[in-house]
Amino acid sequence: MYEQSKTAQVADEMQRYKLDILGISECRWIKSGKIRITSGHTILYSRHNDKHQSGIAIMISKDKIKTLLEWEPISDRLIRARLNSKYCKLTIIQCYAPTNDAEEEVKDEFYEKLQMVVSNVPQHDMLLIMGDLNAKVGTDNTDCEIFMVKHGCGIKNGNGERFIDFCLNNNQMIGGTIFPHKDIQKLTWKSPDGRTTNQIDHITVNSKWRKSLQDVRVCHGADVNSDHYLLKAIIKLKLRRNPKKQETKRKIDVEKLKIPDTRKSFNLKLKNRFCKKVLLLLKIFKKGGTRSRKCILKPPKKL
Template sequence: MNDNGKSQTLEATDRRMEVLSTKTKTRLGFWNVRTMYQTGKLAQVTSEMRRYNLHILGVSETRWIGSSRVITSTGETLLYSGREDSKHQEGVAIILKKGAEKSLIEWKPVNSRLIKIRMRGRHMNMTIIQCYSPTNDSEEEAKDSFYEQLDTEVKLTPRHDVLIIMGVLNANVGKDNSNNERAMGKHGCGTMNENGERLIDFCNTNNLVVGGTLLPHRDIHQLTWYSPNDRDKNQIDHMMINGIWRRSLIDVRVKRGADVGSDRQLVTAMIKLKLRKSQKMAHAPTKFNVQKLQDPRIRHSFVLQVKKRFQALQDLDTEVSVDMINSTYEHIKTAYQQSAKECLGFRTKKGSKE
C-alpha cells in the first residue's frame, strides 16, 4: 500500500508505543461523526480522542473523497478511505495516537465503507477493520456487496492476529442469544433486525463475537443512536473480536460525554492480551536417550524390539487406501516409540540418563 492508495508497509526503527500486550491496556474507540467535511471538525474529533486517551479511533461517515495518510497538527496519524467519484458521502478513517504509528505494519483503504490496518504487538499482532455498513433499509445488493468484501478482508487476515471489526454496522442484535452463544452474549439491547441477523450469521461463520453483548451495562452505556426526538434508541454500532481472543476484551461501553455534533455516541473498548497458559506434560522427559545406541548390546536389543513389533504389520490388509496408509503409519510410529522407550529411556533436561 502507498499513501495515496493500495498498501503501505512501515519499518519502525526506533522505539514503538506498545499497543497490544499482556501488561498494558489498549484503548480503542469507534464513532460515527456524521461528517469530517467541515472546517475544524478534525480538530474536534482528535481533541475528544485525546480527552478519552484513546490509542486508536475508528471514524465512520467522514465524507472525504479518495484515500491518503495525514499527520494532524497535534501529531496524530490519520488514515482515510473514501469514494473515488467526487461524491462527499460515506467514508471511513482510523486515527492513531501520536507515537502509535510506529507500531503500524500496513494499512489498506479497501473502499468508502471499509479500511483496514495491522499493528505490531509484543506477543501478537492486531488487525483492525473499521466499517460503515449500509442501513437496514438499503438495497439487498448493497448489503451483500458489503459483507462479501468484509468477508474477503477477514479471510486475508493472518489467522493468529487479534482481529477487531468495529464501527457502524447498522444492526440490532438484541438480547436473545439462543443458538448464537458463540457469536454474542446476553447483554445486548432491543430486538434483532434483518441487519442483526446478517451480522450474527457473519460472526458465526468467521468465529467472531459481538463484544458489546458480553458485559452487563446500563442501557445508557450501550445505546449508540438516539433519534432527534429522543424517542427511538438503538444499539447499532458494534465491535467484534475473534472468538479465541474474547477473554482479552475487558470492556465495551458508550461515552456519553463525548461531543462532536453527531447523533451517534462514541463507543470505547479496552483490550488486555490474555495468553493461554501452556499445559505441562505429564512427564518432563520428551526426548529419547539416543546416546545409549552407542552401546552394541543396547543397539542390538533395540533392533530386535523393532523387528518384533514390525511382525504385526505383516497381518495388515495389503489393499491401498487412505485409512490403511494412516493405520500403517501409526503402527510404525508406535513400534519405534515403544522400542525406544523400553531400550533407551528418556533424557532429562540436563541430558543425564533417567
C-alpha cells in the same frame, strides 16, 4: 469530518478519553490517503472518489502510529490497518454498513467485501471488527451462545441477523453483548428528534482473544455533534514499536582475486581511485598556501 474544525474536535475528544485508536464512520472525505494533523494524530482514510458521502477512517495517536505495519483502503465503507504488538499482530477493520432499509444487493456486496478482507487476515492475528454496522442484534442469543451473550439491547432486525451470521462464520464475539451494563451504556445511536435510541455500533473480537477484551461501553460525554455516541473498548494488548531494518553488510568474495583477469581489473580500479584522491589532496594543498602546508606537514604532538 471534512471540516477542519471538526477534525480538531475529534482529536481533542480522543486525547480527553485517552484513546490510542479511533474508528470513524461516515467521514465524508474524497479519495483515500494518510495525513498527520497538528495534534500529532495520524488519519488513515478510505472514501468516495467524487462525492462527500460515506467514507471511513482510522485515527491513531502520535505514540501508537510507530506500531503501524500496513494499511489498506478497501472502499468507502471498509478500511483495514495492521499493527505490531508484543505477542501477536493486531488487525483492525473499520466498517460502515448499509442501513436496514438499503437494497439487498447493496448489503450483499458489503458483506462479500468484508468476508474477503477477513479471509485474508493471518490466522494468528487478533482481529477487531468495529464501526457503524447498522445492526440491531437484540437480546436473543439462541443457537449463538458462544459468540453472543444476552446483554444486547432491543429487538433483532434484518441487518442484525446478517451480522450475527457473519460473526458465527468467522468466530467473532460481539463485544456489546458480553458486559452487563445499563442500557444507557449500550445504546450507541439516537434519532434526530431524540425519541429513538438503538444499539447499532459494534466492536467484535475473534474468540481466540476474547479474554483480551476487558470492557465495551458507551461514553456520553464525548461531543463532536454526531447522532452516534462514542463506543469505547478496553483491550489488554501491548503494542510494540516496529523494529528498525538492519542494513545488510556487503560480502566480498576474496576467492575471485585468484582469477588473473579479475585481479588485474581490481588492481586497475583501485589504482585509479587512489590516484584521484591524491590529486584532490594536492589541489587542496596548493590552494591553501603556506598556512595549510604547515598544518599538513606539522607532526602530531606526543602524548
